[in-house]
Every structure is written in C-alpha cells, then in structure tokens.
Amino acid sequence: MPELPEVETIVRGLRTVLPGRTIVSVRLGKTDFIEDPPALAEELPGRRIEKIERMGKFISLELSAGPEAKNPERQFDLIVHLGMTGWLGVRRPDDPVAPHTHAFFELENGHELRYTDIRRFGQIRLVPAEGKSAFSERLGREPLEISAAEFGKRLAGRRARIKALLLDQRVFRGIGNIYADESLWQARIHPARLAARLNRAELARLRTAIRRVLQHAIQDRGSSISNFVDAEGQPGEYQQRHRAYGRESKPCFRCGTKIKREIIAGRSSFFCPRCQPRPRSTSARTRRRPTS
DNA sequence: AGCTCTTCCTGAAAGC
DNA sequence: TGCTTTCAGGAAGAGC
Numbered sequence: 001m002p003e004l005p006e007v008e009t010i011v012r013g014l015r016t017v018l019p020g021r022t023i024v025s026v027r028l029g030k031t032d033f034i035e036d037p038p039a040l041a042e043e044l045p046g047r048r049i050e051k052i053e054r055m056g057k058f059i060s061l062e063l064s065a066g067p068e069a070k071n072p073e074r075q076f077d078l079i080v081h082l083g084m085t086g087w088l089g090v091r092r093p094d095d096p097v098a099p100h101t102h103a104f105f106e107l108e109n110g111h112e113l114r115y116t117d118i119r120r121f122g123q124i125r126l127v128p129a130e131g132k133s134a135f136s137e138r139l140g141r142e143p144l145e146i147s148a149a150e151f152g153k154r155l156a157g158r159r160a161r162i163k164a165l166l167l168d169q170r171v172f173r174g175i176g177n178i179y180a181d182e183s184l185w186q187a188r189i190h191p192a193r194l195a196a197r198l199n200r201a202e203l204a205r206l207r208t209a210i211r212r213v214l215q216h217a218i219q220d221r222g223s224s225i226s227n228f229v230d231a232e233g234q235p236g237e238y239q240q241r242h243r244a245y246g247r248e249s250k251p252c253f254r255c256g257t258k259i260k261r262e263i264i265a266g267r268s269s270f271f272c273p274r275c276q277p278r279p280r281s282t283s284a285r286t287r288r289r290p291t292s
Numbered sequence: 293a294g295c296t297c298t299t300c301c302t303g304a305a306a307g308c
Numbered sequence: 309t310g311c312t313t314t315c316a317g318g319a320a321g322a323g324c
Contacts, residue, residue: 118303
C-alpha cells in the first residue's frame with residue numbers, strides 16, 4: 001500500500017539522517033524478496049549514502065565507494081520497494097527490533113538502517129550505475145511533474161480502463177489503488193471508463209485531481225492503512241480525508257449517494273455511482289469479434 | 293492490446 | 309469459543 005505519498009514521506013524522513021552515513025556491515029533475515037542477497041553483504045560495506053531519491057514507489061539510495069569498499073571502481077544504487085507492508089528507517093542498535101525486520105544496515109555512526117516487511121512483497125536490489133537509467137526508463141512519468149500535454153498523450157488511444165492505466169507503473173509511476181480511486185472521485189470519472197474515451201476536459205480534471213490528491217496526501221504524511229508509519233514511526237493522516245477508498249456504503253461527500261465498491265481492473269475500486277457515471281459500453285461487456 | 297488468473301506472504305476478519 | 313477460510317494487495321508472468 002505505500003504509494004507515492006507514503007514513499008515520499010519515508011524518503012523525506014531518511015533525508016534528514018542518512019546522507020553522509022557510511023554502511024559498515026549488513027545483516028539479513030529472510031531474503032526471498034532480495035534480488036541478490038550475497039551481493040548486499042559483499043558490496044555495501046564501505047559505501048557512503050550520498051543522495052536519496054524517490055522513483056515512483058521505489059526508494060533509491062545513491063552510494064559512493066569509500067576506501068573500504070570491495071570494488072571501489074563500481075558504483076551502485078541500493079533500491080528499495082516497500083511493497084504492501086514495507087518500512088525503512090533508522091534506529092539505534094538497542095532499540096527493539098520490530099517483528100519481520102529482515103535487513104539491517106549498520107552505519108558508521110553506530111545507528112542502523114532497518115527494513116521491516118510483514119508480507120515481504122517489497123524488494124531490495126543493488127543496481128549498478130550503468131543499469132540505473134534502464135531501471136528508471138521502465139517506469140512512466142512522475143504524476144506530479146507531467147505536463148497536461150504529456151498526460152493526455154500517455155492515455156491517448158488506450159482502450160484499457162482508466163483505473164488499470166493509473167495503476168500501471170509503466171504509464172505513470174507512483175499511483176496505487178488508494179490514490180487512483182481518490183483522484184477518480186475528485187475528477188468525477190468512473191474507474192471503468194476507457195482512457196481513449198475521456199475528453200479533453202476530463203483529462204484535464206483528472207490530471208489536476210491526481211496532483212491535488214497526491215500533494216495533499218504528502219502534506220498529511222500519507223495514509224496510514226495497514227500499519228503504515230513514516231521513517232520516524234509516526235502514522236500519516238490522509239486516511240481521514242479519503243473520499244472514496246474504503247468508504248463502501250457511506251455517503252458521497254458531494255452528493256450523499258452511497259459509495260459503491262466493485263472489482264475493476266482486478267482491484268477493489270470505490271466510487272460514487274452518481275458523481276462518477278458508469279460508461280455504457282464497457283459495463284455491458286458487449287465485446288464482439290467480427291466473424292471470420 | 294488488454295483482460296483474468298495465479299503466485300508470492302501474513303494477519304485481520306468473517307464464517308461456521 | 310475456537311478453528312478454518314477468505315481476503316487484501318504491488319508486481320510480474322502465464323494464458324487467452
């Protein structure tokens with residue numbers, strides 16, 4: 001569930017403590033979600049964390065090699081995805097260890113960076129500098145940075161449901177189920193609408209809605225659903241402002257109609273059946289193939 | 293191209 | 309009450 005605002009919240013917390021810190025050793029618990037566990041223990045010690053970036057829902061720690069590093073000529077980024085229940089933050093070694101903590105990166109200042117993930121849907125991987133642009137190019141644009149023209153272009157001609165495309169990280173990076181539903185509610189667009197059928201005004205409304213929702217969610221330090229807490233361990237507050245997500249049968253904030261929940265694009269989707277009118281063709285599933 | 297289904301995993305909640 | 313089943317979901321892959 002950590003989506004763009006939650007990951008941004010974690011990243012902002014890490015930025016206050018991690019830059020300039022050097023990793024001295026690595027301890028791992030369960031490693032089935034780590035791409036190449038031995039490589040972490042091998043390559044990380046002696047590397048300094050220079051910069052922390054968010055790439056959609058991924059956290060990237062840019063590392064530089066110090067004299068202790070094994071292959072100082074090689075450059076790496078440590079890339080972390082929080083999956084559903086991941087958490088990344090800095091603790092003191094004598095702080096209690098949260099259950100399901102599977103990676104410890106001990107720092108030269110005596111603290112440690114810990115990765116906790118109940119369900120282990122997250123990822124940890126070491127990406128060599130030369131592979132970073134390929135990694136980033138697999139992802140779509142940042143929804144907070146995209147222009148209206150580019151936004152329209154990304155969706156033009158796409159016959160998939162808008163909800164499916166908002167969730168597709170190759171189209172836009174960082175949007176997940178909660179913020180897709182919140183943005184569609186805000187823009188008054190039904191999640192099952194086909195992207196190609198959205199008119200200019202709807203596209204403009206959707207882009208604005210996404211920006212607004214994400215910016216407000218970042219201000220509120222994310223939504224604390226399924227145990228999300230920031231790098232310091234504090235919950236976010238945006239869940240109190242949800243207008244659609246998780247509000248099945250509750251009155252729409254605009255019109256009072258009961259919010260509906262339906263599986264669309266394989267995800268539970270919450271919307272107002274009145275403010276977000278259902279498309280005619282898609283719902284009937286009258287897909288017909290020319291007889292050959 | 294795009295849809296559905298499956299897999300990964302755990303804990304909460306619903307069902308019996 | 310207590311055990312069992314179902315569900316949630318980000319991403320990737322299979323199959324249609």
